[in-house]
Amino acid sequence: MLSIVIPIYNEQDNIPLLYESLVAALEPLGQSFEVVLVNDGSADQSERILMELAGKDQRVKIINFRRNFGQTAAMMAGIDYAVGDIIIPMDGDMQNDPADIPQLLAKLDEGYDVVSGWRRDRKDHKLKRTLPSRLANYLISKISGIHLHDYGCSLKAYRRQVIKGIKLYGEMHRFVPIYATWQGAKVTEIPVTHRERMHGSSKYGLERVLKVVLDLVVVKFLAQYSNKPIYVFGGFGLICIGISIMAGLLAVYLKLVYKTSFILTPLPLLVVMSFITGIMSILMGLLAEIIMRTYYESQSKPVYLIKNILNINDKP
Ligand code: UDP
Ligand code: MG
Secondary structure (H helix, E strand, C coil): EEEEEECCCCCCHHHHHHHHHHHHHHHHHHEEEEEEEECCCCCCCHHHHHHHHHHCCCEEEEEECCCCCCHHHHHHHHHHHHCCCCECCCCCCCCCCCHHHHHHHHCCCCCCCEEEEEECCCCHHHHHHHHHHHHHHHHHHHHHCCCCCCCCCCCCEEEEEHHHCCCCCCHHHHHHHHCCCCCCCCCEEECCCCCCCCCCCCCCCCHHHHHHHHHHHHHHHHHHHCCCCCHHHHHHHHHHHHHHHCCCCCCCCHHHHCCHHHHCHHHHHHHHHHHHHHHHHHHHHHHHHHHHHHHHCCCCCCCCCCCCCCCCCCCC
């Protein structure tokens, strides 16, 4: 079973077209499917149109939010309620093309766990959208070590195991392929069609790039150091203390060799500042270690992920 997950925020003119093109793309596949539409607190007629659709077609499932929670939250809800073993999120504004879905599925069949869409010929504002996103994609691929051209493309296909249970915050839906790879999934990408928005308007501007970059820092930290936070805090702390010691030695050297008074250089200030910063950072690292242990142990989250087990029946 396929689950198509679509966040909807003020897309009244797009919904009927979207539904038609989805049905046209999915019915020939001969697989059962559901379309989970998450209405993210739309203020236009979207809700009414969605309800009508669901009344006519049992495969259409609707989740109505009480207010606008954002695209990531809407996608998260859709994934939580989806029952398919393949989950395909996409935008509800007709910029993605459901006709690409068969290609995504074919790629999954080759043995991949995640297939990401790549809007190679992107139809958005050059200066405001396409360029900043190029830069963001470059950064993400450098920092994460997972090389995709277009993290921001909503149209992706996931095997259920790699995406269920994942928690998405902020702008993080775009990082799912990264999470998935870090958990051992096989990820690839294929070019997909991207169309201009015909109805309604985009909900985003330039400020999203900053959010994405900040989220990236969090993702990187959580993924690589969340069970060893002291390595980050402590590492930074040790560097600060190193700087402090060097500044101190330099001050003493200047004093002994050139008779420079301590108060003539800013070095003593540097000694004290970086020493305090270093010690504080190490202490914060210890605090983070305690928090981390509470995090894992309170939810009895294991620090490992198992693919499968043979000939063992009892849970530990
Ligand atoms: N969307 C949403 N909640 C929001 C903003 C957007 O559910 O707060 C939906 C929107 O209806 C669309 C998708 O997320 O289906 C992508 O939004 P948009 O087209 O504005 O983003 P862009 O394509 O400009 O990046
Ligand atoms: Mg769009």
